[in-house]
Amino acid sequence: MTRLINFTKGHGTGNDFVLVLDEHGELELTPKQIAKICDRHFGIGADGFIRVIRSKNLPAGQALLADVPEAEWFMDYHNADGSVAEMCGNGTRVFARFLTEKGLVELSDGQTLSIGTRAGVKDLQRNMAGFAVDMGRWKLGKDDVLVHAANLEVARPGQSINVGNPHVVVALADSAELKALALHDAPKLEPAPAEGANVEFVVPEEPMVKNGVGYFSMRVFERGVGETLSCGTGIVAAALATRHWAGQSAPNTWQVTVPGGTLGVRMFATEDGERVGLSGAAELVFDGQLDLDSL
Numbered sequence: 001m002t003r004l005i006n007f008t009k010g011h012g013t014g015n016d017f018v019l020v021l022d023e024h025g026e027l028e029l030t031p032k033q034i035a036k037i038c039d040r041h042f043g044i045g046a047d048g049f050i051r052v053i054r055s056k057n058l059p060a061g062q063a064l065l066a067d068v069p070e071a072e073w074f075m076d077y078h079n080a081d082g083s084v085a086e087m088c089g090n091g092t093r094v095f096a097r098f099l100t101e102k103g104l105v106e107l108s109d110g111q112t113l114s115i116g117t118r119a120g121v122k123d124l125q126r127n128m129a130g131f132a133v134d135m136g137r138w139k140l141g142k143d144d145v146l147v148h149a150a151n152l153e154v155a156r157p158g159q160s161i162n163v164g165n166p167h168v169v170v171a172l173a174d175s176a177e178l179k180a181l182a183l184h185d186a187p188k189l190e191p192a193p194a195e196g197a198n199v200e201f202v203v204p205e206e207p208m209v210k211n212g213v214g215y216f217s218m219r220v221f222e223r224g225v226g227e228t229l230s231c232g233t234g235i236v237a238a239a240l241a242t243r244h245w246a247g248q249s250a251p252n253t254w255q256v257t258v259p260g261g262t263l264g265v266r267m268f269a270t271e272d273g274e275r276v277g278l279s280g281a282a283e284l285v286f287d288g289q290l291d292l293d294s295l
Helices: 030-039 059-065 089-101 176-182 232-246
Strands: 004-012 015-021 048-054 073-079 113-117 122-125 130-136 139-148 154-163 166-171 188-190 200-211 214-223 226-228 253-258 261-270 273-280 283-291
Touching: 004 059, 004 089, 015 089, 030 048, 048 089, 059 073, 059 113, 073 089, 089 113, 089 122, 089 130, 089 232, 089 273, 089 283, 122 253, 139 232, 154 232, 166 232, 176 200, 176 214, 200 232, 226 253, 232 253, 232 261, 232 273
Parallel strands: 015 048, 073 113, 166 200, 214 253
Antiparallel strands: 004 015, 004 283, 048 073, 113 122, 122 130, 130 273, 139 154, 139 188, 154 166, 200 214, 214 226, 253 261, 261 273
16 A cells, blocks of 8 residues: 655755655654655755654654743754754744645734744744744854865865854855855865764855945855755854954844845844844745655
8 A cells, every 4th residue: 555645845045845744743754764855866855854743742842842832833854864953944934834834823924933943942923035033042163163175275264153053154265266166075174073064155245244234145065965055054154153253343134145045144132142033035836745665
């Protein structure tokens, strides 16, 4: 008997995902099966896999519900190689689009949707661009990391930063250097982070700041995936690192261009410290069915 599951393909500025509704936590897929689903030649193809599950039906979600009972849904996120990841910034917005368009939640303008992730609860609201997500607190690394990448003649220092998952951000000289990068292989990091890291390469525009908004372009290599057209947490990390390098006069609002489009980043003060938000489009592309016995 054929075992079929329904799936939806979605993306945020080209960072694409396969989403599967598993409300009661009945679907158990191995990393190998998830990797096959995400394979662009032998599967559906995606940068990541999102299981849409009620928080009460997953141990990681149950732990969050004690403090934030409104976080009824959990984004169970896996990289394209099947490995578990803390979260995905673009994925949170696509997750919110899925919940709202499939009628699983109602979200009016001005209302907040709280979702569970392995990096804690994330709050989202609708905006003109699509959805805005509060990515929460962040932490700047104390030590530089030396970054080697193909077609980068000299290794560059990278700024380590954690926005719920680990990143290393590298400043390049100009757009020609950014374009010349070959990211078919993972950049080499010295010292290598124990859990790996996403690596962002950035080039500020000239001038970098226009009318109080900062602008730069970026490419990214995601651990467990490869180069992607966009990475939400990477965009946030790159904006924070660029502001750090620019000094106290740097703005708190940024527009970041990646191969898949443009997203907005905003840093804002709260009682418990500075937080950072990410806004941009989130689209559902098509629905389909997948034969589990083919995996």
